[in-house]
Amino acid sequence: MRLATLLAAILLLSIGPAARAADPAVLKELAPTGKLRVGVAYGPVPTPVFVVKQADGTVRGVTYDLGVALARSLGVPVEVVAKPNTGDLTEACANGSIDIGFMPADEERRKRVDFSPPYFTIESTYLVTAASGIRTMTEVDRPDVTVVGITGTATVRAAGRSLKAAKIVTVPSVDEAMAMMKAGTVQAFALTHDSLPPLQKTLSGSRILEGAYLTVGVAIGVQKNKPAALAYVSNFVERAKRDGLLRRAFDAAGLQDLPIAPPAR
Template sequence: MKATMLFGLMLALSFGGKAIAADDDVLHELAPTGTLRVGVAYAPAPTPLFVVKDAAGEAHGVARDLGAAVGKALDVPVAFFVVATTGEVTNALASGAIDIGVMPADEDRRKRVDFAPPYFVIECTYLVTDNPEIKAIADVDRGGMTVVGIAGSATERAAARSLKVAKIVEAKTVDEAMTMMKAGTAQAFALTHDALPLLQPQVPGSRILDGAFQSFGVGIAVQKDHPAALAYIKAFTERAKADGTIRRAFGDAGLNRLQIAP
């Protein structure tokens, strides 16, 4: 996309809260069906990345609110693709089944989709069962330890790269991983600092380890080779940081304690 077009998008996006005029290239790349299809992943508790589902199956949370805000800016309807893992969101976006998705930006994903600047930075750590010998992240990598991670997630891939001795297994959902932790078939759960505090009480005696074995930015992704879409979402993200859209989404999800990425 030409610099003048990007400047025009930035200028239009500065008028927050209302529909933002989008040229034909943007609409063709971001909403080719006439509806913005947004991919989000759910978990038992809200985080800056994961939404929660109500009894009717409707999504609520930061990622959902940002997807809705993009649709409002484009002045198009929004349809949500709500799945159990960010890996499923990545696959759907890469295949063209959805138009944007919210996910961590690790190197594996960057080969398949393109990212706007992050609105949050996640730090990966472990929830560990009651074991006095496990005091730090490095202590997890030992014989006899089974680490569970969410299939297709950036955190699971990072844990797999860092672990040389401990066994790592995949769970399809957070609930499945927590079932393994409660049963003792896994002794560590690789997830993020922001997600684990609400899960920890489910495993008596468990601890969240200090530090991080990997960090990733979380952002809105678009399909590869869609320059107009990428420029629009980049500009949208910067505006959403500046005008309070992201801060309000964090607050509505009960996440005021967390910092937005600069």
């Protein structure tokens, strides 16, 4: 934890002073209120998608660091808007109550939000309870199995498409889903693989299933019909890959073992 905190401090220092104001057309679309409203989803542990809330109410994580860096590149202040799930981010991005949001860019979301190239690729699988006896993906799809997922997420949508016999229920947050797993009211939790190892440690005998039923890129979303905003965040993501900003953000969050997405073609 101390190493992650130190890396985060170094990252924020490396972002440097605020840049000159961006092109007026970009600012009009990307920061229409004069500040960049950055939408992030929070969870119990930091991931390439989730930030964590700290005791003082602030957040830390990859998406927070990237949002701060993007605001500085624009030369505007940042306002962080934290939501319990990426479904809420989709809605906020689509209706314009936030300027950008970090979320998996599945086909359903692409109908409502435009996306930069991905900065990470997620794979979705299941955490299953010891009592369930489930050991493979196939065994999840039984009439006696109830799967919990997070409301409005790409992961739970994909689970719904792939499961025919199992029952699916949704809740707003990871904490609520884990409470159901611990209570034994559900047998499986549909979530991204990178998020599951820390959660597995809190549930004795649970296992993470091998394989993935969804593979999708995580990207920066902007409201539809904002071409200047989309071009700017797309260039920002690619630049963050090249200059090491993205790698430093992952490392500062304790995600040294996770690969960032390759440059877009």
